[in-house]
Amino acid sequence: MEQVFSYIIALGASVMMPIIFTIIGMCIGMKFGKALKSGLFVGVGFVGLGVVTALLTTNFDTPLKAISDLYFPTRRSSDLVSTS
Numbered sequence: 001m002e003q004v005f006s007y008i009i010a011l012g013a014s015v016m017m018p019i020i021f022t023i024i025g026m027c028i029g030m031k032f033g034k035a036l037k038s039g040l041f042v043g044v045g046f047v048g049l050g051v052v053t054a055l056l057t058t059n060f061d062t063p064l065k066a067i068s069d070l071y072f073p074t075r076r077s078s079d080l081v082s083t084s
Helices: 002-010 013-027 032-059 061-071
Strands: none
Touching (some): 002 013, 032 061
8 A cells, every 4th residue: 555655656746736636625525527627737737837847947048047147247047046
């Protein structure tokens, strides 16, 4: 039983969250079909968010480094996130 849970957890958030949301939906009184649909929407949202984040970080990495070198020559790109 432990191997089954560890396998499901190892699949990541895009698999775990739909399962969790389906269970929570059924616990609050939703029908199984509607709870499953809501859980799948959450899973698709996680996958879409990951794809968009990956695309933005790979495509805008070089221009953002050039802009940071232009306006903040003494700082690295990672320092721009910190405001303190």
